[in-house]
Amino acid sequence: MEKKLIGIDLGGTTIKFAILTLSGEIQQKWSIKTNILDEGSHIVPDIITSLKHHLKLYEMQPNQFSGIGMGSPGTVDLQKGTVIGAYNLNWKKLQPVKDMIESGLGIPFIIDNDANAAALGERWKGAGENDDEVVFITLGTGVGGGIISNGKLVHGVQAAGEIGHLNVEPEGYLCTCGNHGCLETYASATGIVRVARDLAEEYAGPAELKRLLDDGQDISAKTIFDLAKEDDQLAVMVANQVCNYLGLACANIGNLLNPSFIVIGGGVSAAGKFLLDRVNTSFLKYAFPTVRTTTKLKLAQLGNDAGVIGAASLALMIK
Amino acid sequence: MEKKLIGIDLGGTTIKFAILTLSGEIQQKWSIKTNILDEGSHIVPDIITSLKHHLKLYEMQPNQFSGIGMGSPGTVDLQKGTVIGAYNLNWKKLQPVKDMIESGLGIPFIIDNDANAAALGERWKGAGENDDEVVFITLGTGVGGGIISNGKLVHGVQAAGEIGHLNVEPEGYLCTCGNHGCLETYASATGIVRVARDLAEEYAGPAELKRLLDDGQDISAKTIFDLAKEDDQLAVMVANQVCNYLGLACANIGNLLNPSFIVIGGGVSAAGKFLLDRVNTSFLKYAFPTVRTTTKLKLAQLGNDAGVIGAASLALMIK
Incomplete structure (x- = not known):
């Protein structure tokens, strides 16, 4: 069966999620509120919990996904998969996002900054043709x-x-x-x-x-x-x-x-x-x-969906 | 034996040539005057003649070269290897440079514009590290x-x-x-x-x-x-x-x-x-x-050599 992609658009107010086909069609979409309390320490655990819950809901297994891509505010280290200085998330200290999500879910993870993710989204499925x-x-x-x-x-x-x-x-x-x-x-x-x-x-x-x-x-x-x-x-x-x-x-x-x-x-x-x-x-x-x-x-043509679509397209690059 | 590269820097006054190693060391270097008479129709034949002459001089064969790269003024069609609108060469009409040089010498040829070639040169062996x-x-x-x-x-x-x-x-x-x-x-x-x-x-x-x-x-x-x-x-x-x-x-x-x-x-x-x-x-x-x-x-560090060095590096991309 063809694998799927997960896209996450992490923002200061909401975290948007989507499950997409490899050709970029959104199959499921949901969002949760961003809890920035306690220096934003709940954010990544909340993401993992929400993904686990929805995978269970849709009766899907980690090995059905080729990867998870995320767009994040702040300064992103692409190689290490970390984020620092995302002030609207209260993330002042380094956040090992990739390590936490990969060990929490067992799905390969890739991250870039939110504007780049939105750019990829509009390029892939929007005005960028x-x-x-x-x-x-x-x-x-x-x-x-x-x-x-x-x-x-x-x-x-x-x-x-x-x-x-x-x-x-x-x-x-x-x-x-x-x-x-x-x-x-x-x-x-x-x-x-x-x-x-x-x-x-x-x-x-x-x-x-x-x-x-x-x-x-x-x-x-x-x-x-x-x-x-x-x-x-x-x-x-x-x-x-x-x-x-x-x-x-x-x-x-x-x-x-x-x-x-x-x-x-x-x-x-x-x-x-x-x-x-x-x-x-x-x-x-x-x-x-x-x-x-x-x-x-x-x-632009995708509105709020640009972020999750582009984030998912990042996951296409995971080898 | 390791193959060599040829770099050509085509200008309105002189045409510069160099033979380089695959790691970008210049081994031979010469130049000829650019003859822009008769709508620049002598330019490409002059290039072919000069290259044949020097290959003979150095006792080298076409199969010893992995390719020829050239930087040219004007509007360059990268795929077709043509140039048009190079007014300092009197090239108002389309020039099938790649076809002429490949059939004249039997060495694969690649072309880009002169500023791009110089950029590649400075990047490879000059200030671009x-x-x-x-x-x-x-x-x-x-x-x-x-x-x-x-x-x-x-x-x-x-x-x-x-x-x-x-x-x-x-x-x-x-x-x-x-x-x-x-x-x-x-x-x-x-x-x-x-x-x-x-x-x-x-x-x-x-x-x-x-x-x-x-x-x-x-x-x-x-x-x-x-x-x-x-x-x-x-x-x-x-x-x-x-x-x-x-x-x-x-x-x-x-x-x-x-x-x-x-x-x-x-x-x-x-x-x-x-x-x-x-x-x-x-x-x-x-x-x-x-x-x-x-x-x-x-x-910049390479002065006049940037063009031929960068042109030669184009030839590294020939598959």
């Missing part, structure tokens, strides 16, 4: 990404794919990384709100976004893009500035790597075609002519 | 480059490694590619002179560089860096601006790919440590913290 040259950008609380070239993830020495820290404005906003003008300071969910507050200060005309901000209401990236779609002038200005930086970053990614697809995902990408069209305009302005005609920008 | 993650930037008449990740050249769809067209100043100088603010417009040999002319217009104090420019003398990037090393204030301003853009580009390359080494070569890199130190200062300012400590900037 299973191409060998795909870059994935995720616009969420932060901006992250993953790069696939020659069919393989690019890790560099350690931290390749820091797309959120591409510099798009040398004397720009201060970033949490200590630098100024990182893409993330403009194009993450919080960055977009920051741009809105900044532009609102100088903005004089009538605009609902201006009213909401002056009123001290909580606004989100979604509020801003929704208003921009309704032609709120301030919101349009914000969207244009954010998308201009995103397009510049995409152009530089294209000029360097000339991938078939740059796939834009994450919560902010819910702004859809409105966002994509604007990013594309700026991309076309800054991209090298050959890149302009060969690299295509697309919206 | 044979690492799997190396980016090469060449600062010459233009700015080019090659990217090696997971031990392989990154080609993307067609035009990866267009480092000269990374955008470093969105509303900057007009580039030959039609865009504004490409790295090449500031950091190529001609770009550096352009920066000098621009800054000289606003510069009021005493400076030898200012005097030379006002005097209508021909200055080069070398003149500028030589004067900067002697503390000519205008020349220092030019060097600082150029190196700031180069450092920004290196930082963004690092943030995306986190290579072990970014190797800077080409004619302009003759400015040596003076250039490297300034580029490094700007790199450290813009690079993500992890990248700052893991990606190292270095000067």
Whole structure:
């Protein structure tokens, strides 16, 4: 019988699981809450318990799986299968994830960081059309990404794919990384709100976004893009500035790597075609002519499933 | 007996040849002038004649070689082994280089573009320390480059490694590619002179560089860096601006790919440590913290030999 894959998407709020066929079809899917108490020490045991429970439920044995793949936040050691510095999991100390899961379940285990796993997912079964040259950008609380070239993830020495820290404005906003003008300071969910507050200060005309901000209401990236779609002038200005930086970053990614697809995902990408069209305009302005005609920008297609699908595809690489 | 490799570096002025061992030691080296007359139709026949002549001279047979690798300007079709649009060779029409050389010599042939070949050379036997993650930037008449990740050249769809067209100043100088603010417009040999002319217009104090420019003398990037090393204030301003853009580009390359080494070569890199130190200062300012400590900037080490050595290493990939 054909073996199956297990994909795990480990996040600060939930842990998502899926059982997939070798060709990437999801057969079962479930999730549990992430218990980050006690320095996150319950997380891996909870994963093992949940997997054991579901294997029993589906009447499946460990030898029916060719492997388990996981995407994790923090700094992942690919060879050793450990994670450190995943602050949203309370994992400050080194976590021997691979050793614990392999000894707990008897199934080979492989791990990579969450953005890389999502990139693999979109590449395999989503907007990446299973191409060998795909870059994935995720616009969420932060901006992250993953790069696939020659069919393989690019890790560099350690931290390749820091797309959120591409510099798009040398004397720009201060970033949490200590630098100024990182893409993330403009194009993450919080960055977009920051741009809105900044532009609102100088903005004089009538605009609902201006009213909401002056009123001290909580606004989100979604509020801003929704208003921009309704032609709120301030919101349009914000969207244009954010998308201009995103397009510049995409152009530089294209000029360097000339991938078939740059796939834009994450919560902010819910702004859809409105966002994509604007990013594309700026991309076309800054991209090298050959890149302009060969690299295509697309919206992500898998939503929340990208993580588990990509994580499962990691398990395909287990020999 | 161990087989040998042949490397060819095809340029608009000379064609360089070398015979190397499989471990990359140059055993023989020669060059001929490039005859670009008659739409460059003499080039490939000249290469074949020169190789036949030298093989006879060294009493070697085609079966003693595992392959011939070549770096070429223009747009190279890796699979078909053809070149088109190499304007410094007068090659406007498609050139079936691989077919001609293989049938002329009976030795397997492989071709890539010249910047990629030089990148492979520096990676294999030069500053790249044979690492799997190396980016090469060449600062010459233009700015080019090659990217090696997971031990392989990154080609993307067609035009990866267009480092000269990374955008470093969105509303900057007009580039030959039609865009504004490409790295090449500031950091190529001609770009550096352009920066000098621009800054000289606003510069009021005493400076030898200012005097030379006002005097209508021909200055080069070398003149500028030589004067900067002697503390000519205008020349220092030019060097600082150029190196700031180069450092920004290196930082963004690092943030995306986190290579072990970014190797800077080409004619302009003759400015040596003076250039490297300034580029490094700007790199450290813009690079993500992890990248700052893991990606190292270095000067190229092979000079003119990078091309033939890298071309020969292409032949190692012939199955």
